[in-house]
Every structure is written in C-alpha cells, then in structure tokens.
Amino acid sequence: MSAPPAFRVTPSSLAFRAILGKDLRTELRTLQSLPAMALFAVTTFVIFRFGLDRTALSGSLAAGVLWATLLFAAILGINRLFVAEREEGGFDAIRLAPIDRTALFAAKAAVLLAYLVVLELIVVPVFAVFFLDSVAALPPLAAVLLLADLGIAATGTLISSMAVNSRARDLLAPLVLLPLVVPLMIAATGASEPLLELGGPAYERFGTWLAVLGLYDLIFLLVGYAVFDFLLED
C-alpha cells in the first residue's frame, strides 16, 4: 500500500454527477418510477373527465385538477426515491465515502426534478387535450410548473430521506409531505388559475405567485442543505 494522501475529500460536483448518473441509469433500465407516475396521472385525468362530465375546464377547477393530479403522481416517485439506498446499502456506501453528504440531497432532488419534468412533458399535453380549448396557456404554465417542481423536489427529497427508514414509509411520506406543500399548492394554483381561464390566459398577480413559488423553493432548498447531513446520521 502506498503512503496515503492526506484527508480525502471528493469534489461535490463529482459526487453529485455520480449519484445522479447512477439513479437515472437505474431508472432507464428498470422503469420503476416514471411509467407508474405517468400512468397514474393519465388515468386520473380520464377519471376527472368522465367524473365531472365536462369536455372543458377553466380557472380554479382546471388548476385544481392539474395540480392535485401532478402532486399525487409525484408522491409515487417520492416514495421510491431512496429505496435502493435503503435496501441495497447505498446509504452506507455514501456515508463511507469522503463526500459532502449534501451532494446526495442535491443529486436526489435533481433526479426527482427530472422525473417531474418528464412526467409533465407526457401528461400536460394529455391534460390540454382533455380539458383545454386552447394551448395558449401552456408556455406561461411551463414557468409555474418548473418552479413548483423545484419546490416538490426539495421538500419531497427531504421527507423521503426521513420516511425511508420507517416500515410505514409509503404512508409516512404523503402524511408528512402534504401539509408541507400546502403553501406551494396555493401558489401554484394561484398562478395557474388565470392562465387556464376560458378565452385565453390572463396574468392577474402572476408575478406575485411566481415570487411566492421561488421563495418556497429557496426556503426548502436551504432547509435541505442545512439538515440533510444530520438525517443521515444513525
């Protein structure tokens, strides 16, 4: 064995890329999360379509249907986010490595963000076909979706890392997560509601709601950065 280097610390960017690449490669190979999330969302839209017996939705009803569906679909991905780390020893491997553990938080949040973006690329057009009379709302809606996704990714990663060690993780994650994302959902539906009005998008208080979403994202990203290290301790 050679003379050891002094205290080894792997650059966080390298650790981030390693964990992100590992998770995306695994998902592409096994398709354990995304197909289930997409199928759930599309099925829910079908149920709303026939349950409400409406061919077009607008305003708060359209925003409510969209965001409730996306949030519950996201929970399917959140529940599985750390399962491989828990069941296949990934937590131990990462805790043994000379890395800043917030790289794990950042990588997992990025994975969840990627899942949500891909999910929305699939299911928002389906939502538009089922419920909207025009696609003019979709470009500004993309900004709302992206900011809300970031908040769900930060909060979901934090809650998933706590719930995964519990035997009741499938129950615990939504129970803890849903109250935490109420402000996010209020802001997301508030921003989406005028965009989805019949007759084309309006921009009433649009900027204010985007600012609220951005603030929520910032708070939960900072909370995740501050506490994630402690969550990995035994």
Add this chain to the structure above:
Amino acid sequence: MSIEPLTEHSFQLETVSSENPGVSTAIELRGLRREFGERAALDGVDLTLGAGETLVALGPNGAGKTTLLRVLATLLRPSGGEVSVLGARLPGEAWKVRGRIGLLGHEPLLYRDLSGRENLRFHARLHGLGEKKAEDRIAALLAAVGMERRADERVAELSAGMRQRLAICRCVLHDPELLLLDEPDSNLDAAGREAAHGLIGPGQGRTRVVVTHDPERALPDADRALLLTHGGRPLRECPAAELDPAEARTATVGVST
C-alpha cells in the same frame, strides 16, 4: 496478478491537509459503549491496535462484533467511551477518516440493477478516483478476483459468491489504510478465498480488523485477538499468539469459559 497501489495523484482531491495523518496507533478504544435503546451491544471495550496490525474479533452471535465494525467505520456513533481511528477522534472527526476505510460487511453495498463494473465505477467516483486510474484499477481488481467475464452482468443475476468477490473489489478500490472485514470468506469457494487473501489478506501494510467465526483460519494471520461475549462485554484482549485455540473456539460458540 499484482494490484498497483494508488498514489495521491490518483484522486481528484478537493482539499488536502498539510497535516500528516500517518499514525503509529491505528485504533484506540477506551471504554467503548454502544447501546440500542436500553440494550447494550458493546459494553466497555478497550483496545489498542498498531498501524499495519491485524485484529481478530471473536464471539458468539449478538456479541457486538458487527456493531464494533460499524462504530470503527463511522457508521454508528458510540454511546460512550473514547474512540480513535487513524488518529481521528470519533464521532467528531469522522470526516477525517472517511475514504481511508474499506468495509466489507454482511451486505455487499452493490446496486442490484447495475452491473459489477458500473457499481465499481460509481464507488470510484464517490472516492474521487480519476477516470483513467479508476478504469485501470477496476480492470485489475476484477481480474484478481476472476470476475472479468461476468463484470458486465447485473449484480442481481450473480451468485452470492460472485457478489462477495465484487464486494471485495469495492472494499479495496480506493486503497484504504484500514480494512474492516465481517466474515470476509462467506459465500466464497476455495478459489475465491485465495483471491480474497491476495487483496484483503495480511502483508500489504494495511491495518485490519477481522470478524470471524473461524478462529483456526484467522488467528495465524492475526497480531491481536479480542474475545467478546453476549451484550458486547469483552472477555479478553491479547496477542493472538497467546490465545489458546480451544478458548477461541469456545468464544465463538458462546459457551462461557
């Protein structure tokens, strides 16, 4: 096949301390305790192990051997006592020794849906190994354990013995100073044990802590022995040569002496 040791330049280090972390005493425990709720898993363990020495930890099931390894690996916080590993006091200075420890536990720490080679690449990146160096080292390690031809199969499709061979590669991939080995021969056939001996056996300058139920096989390679009994109470800590094989065998089956 000889495995070329890593040098400082093999790692993509972000920060390097000017302080020399080399120490002559690799592990020092004083009154180590670890409790799970009200149950003691380790109860007052004292131990001094020099750098490059091998300790064999013996004891029946439930004697705290695996807990001892996990405390030394910084994966569990001690409940009491003093713990020093490679010159760092645990748990406060755990960050100083992460990356200098190789743990081979009951679980192989390999992702089932990735291939063996992909798993090793992932661990190499976590430990900051440069890409070229990592590929060379992974190839050499896979050859050393006879896994070159099966390295691109998903871990889920491999036998337990093959997973153990990959886990041994993972354990030494980053050229650790301290090896913590929990039943390292488990699931290995004769060829696998021989290959393992070449990578994680004695005589390579590494400090080793070996947990085993096979004292006859482990004691000849050991410098010191630690006998633990139920509840993690230490029965004896002594030079391995002084340990009577019958006493060692008795300790592993949990019959009081």
